[in-house]
Amino acid sequence: MMNEQQGIKPYVIGLDLGGTNSVFGIVDARGDIKATTAIKTGGFTLAEDYVNAAVEALQPIIEQVGGIEKIKAMGIGAPNGNYYNGTIEFAPNLPWAHDDIVPLAKMFSERLGGIPVALTNDANAAALGEMVYGVARGMKNFIVITLGTGVGSGIVVNGQLLYGHDGFAGELGHVTMVRGEEGRLCGCGRTGCLETYCSATGVARTAREMLSKTDRPSILREINPDDITSLDVSIAASKGDAMAQEIYAFTGKMLGEACADFTAFSSPEAFIFFGGMVKAGDLIMNPIKQAYDAHVMNIFRGKAQFLVSGLDGASAAVLGASAIGWEIQ
Numbered sequence: 001m002m003n004e005q006q007g008i009k010p011y012v013i014g015l016d017l018g019g020t021n022s023v024f025g026i027v028d029a030r031g032d033i034k035a036t037t038a039i040k041t042g043g044f045t046l047a048e049d050y051v052n053a054a055v056e057a058l059q060p061i062i063e064q065v066g067g068i069e070k071i072k073a074m075g076i077g078a079p080n081g082n083y084y085n086g087t088i089e090f091a092p093n094l095p096w097a098h099d100d101i102v103p104l105a106k107m108f109s110e111r112l113g114g115i116p117v118a119l120t121n122d123a124n125a126a127a128l129g130e131m132v133y134g135v136a137r138g139m140k141n142f143i144v145i146t147l148g149t150g151v152g153s154g155i156v157v158n159g160q161l162l163y164g165h166d167g168f169a170g171e172l173g174h175v176t177m178v179r180g181e182e183g184r185l186c187g188c189g190r191t192g193c194l195e196t197y198c199s200a201t202g203v204a205r206t207a208r209e210m211l212s213k214t215d216r217p218s219i220l221r222e223i224n225p226d227d228i229t230s231l232d233v234s235i236a237a238s239k240g241d242a243m244a245q246e247i248y249a250f251t252g253k254m255l256g257e258a259c260a261d262f263t264a265f266s267s268p269e270a271f272i273f274f275g276g277m278v279k280a281g282d283l284i285m286n287p288i289k290q291a292y293d294a295h296v297m298n299i300f301r302g303k304a305q306f307l308v309s310g311l312d313g314a315s316a317a318v319l320g321a322s323a324i325g326w327e328i329q
Contacts (some may be wrong), residue, residue, distance in 0.1 A: 009072035011065055013058070013112075014322030017041060017078040017122060019093035019149030024058055025315075026065050027322035031133050033315065035061035042095055047102045055111045074108055074117040075324030077125025077317045079150065082167040083324075086119045089168075092187025093149050116328045121170060122146065122317060124161050126274050126309075127154025129320030134311045135272055143268045144309075145172070145255075146317075147275035150187070151195040151202075157266050172262060173199070177254055198255050200230035200277055206247050207233050218243040234280040248280055252287025259288065259304075260295035267300060274309040274316055281308075 011034065016023045022041045025033040037057045044050040062068055080091035086105025091097040097104075105117040120128075127144040130136040136144070140159040146152040151173030155162040162169045173195035174188055183192025184205065196202050208225045211218065219236040220228060220243065236244035259271050277284060289306050309316050 009070055011070050012072050012322045012325030013062075013074040014125075014318040014320070014325065015054075015074065015076040015078075016125065016317035016321055017076060017081075018317075019079060022054060023318055024054070024061070025318040025322065026061055026071070027319065027325075029326065031319055031322075033318065035064050036318075037061050044096045047096045047100075047104065047107065050096050051104070051107045051111060054108075058112075068113045068115065071112070071115055073115055073325040073328045074112065075125070075321040075326075075328075076104065076108070076117065076119040077122040077321040077324075078104065078119055079122050079152065080168075081119045081121045081124075083118070083120040083124070083163055084167040086117065088119070092189075098187075116325075118324045118328050120161075120321075120324055121152065121154065121168075123152030123154040124163075124170065125154070125320035125324065126152070126317045127156055127161060127272075127320065128323045129311060129316035129318070130272055130274070130309060131156060132323055133319050134309060134316055135307050136270065139269055141266060141268050142270040142272060143172070143259075143262060143266065144272045144274055144316075145259075147198065147273060147277040148200055151199045153262075155266060155268075162266075172258070175258060175261070177258065194254065194258050198251050198258075200275070203230040203233055203247060203251055203277065204228050206250060207244070210243055210247060214243075216243055220244060230277055234277070234283070237280065237283050245283060248283040249287045252284045253291040255284075256288040256291025256293075257295050260292050260297075263292075263296055263300045263304060268304055270305040270307050272307045272309055274311075278308045 011026050014025045023038045026035045039057050078088050080089050088097045088102045105119045109117040123146045136142050144154040153170050153172035155170045174193045176192045177194050178192035184196035186193040186196045207228050219241045233244045
């Protein structure tokens with residue numbers, strides 16, 4: 001009996017590599033996450049140092065499920081991840097991949113006993129997670145928008161993830177919303193990107209701008225401006241703080257206008273929002289829907305659903321990343 005079991009590899013590793021945190025999960029074929037661990041993504045100047053820290057954190061949970069011989073493969077969802085090449089390329093929010101092409105899939109494979117490793121954009125991984133385990137089950141046309149350190153998007157058309165000819169299709173966070181000198185500088189080197197306004201960091205930036213331009217009272221004035229986060233804005237807004245609610249109205253309006261433009265491209269049956277910012281609930285979702293209805297072409301009006309991910313925390317991205325691992329032959 002033991003000999004029959006030796007060849008079975010019942011698990012894959014899924015890695016949700018975000019701009020702030022890297023969350024690892026060991027997942028079985030049913031989508032049950034058996035063990036998790038996490039490290040901070042930043043704080044490393046070299047990709048080798050990041051991989052070393054990641055592998056060190058992984059060792060205990062790999063042993064927990066019976067060792068590396070039980071792991072079939074690893075799937076990674078990462079910003080600026082290229083599915084075709086297994087690389088992270090010029091990722092604006094990653095100090096160790098900002099100015100370079102990092103062969104991350106190959107690096108992890110070499111450090112983890114040669115197991116196959118595949119990599120895709122982090123938002124694509126979240127879209128896969130939603131399609132297999134979440135609110136997009138049964139859908140063939142939808143867009144997942146991730147609102148985190150940046151703004152990412154996973155676009156599914158006719159049941160397939162959209163990769164484009166080079167592996168980089170689906171960077172909706174970098175459509176230009178404000179043109180000219182007034183546009184905010186983005187980590188990608190351009191100005192006015194959606195990400196600079198509608199990410200968690202963009203919301204904090206809007207808060208600082210509003211606080212500096214007016215003397216209006218706000219709970220947010222009790223916080224050092226440099227320390228304000230989108231969570232602080234959400235908490236203040238939920239307490240009825242007028243300025244905080246205005247910040248979310250501004251953010252949601254821009255997101256809704258952007259979604260109206262995205263619809264003209266792929267006519268999705270749903271937009272699915274994922275990330276900590278959506279915990280603000282109606283404060284962010286209502287302005288999105290109102291702006292969408294005001295700006296979308298008539299032929300599309302009333303057709304798209306606006307949904308919030310039902311998967312907990314990083315589960316969508318971790319499960320989506322693991323789904324890539326199962327697909328490796």
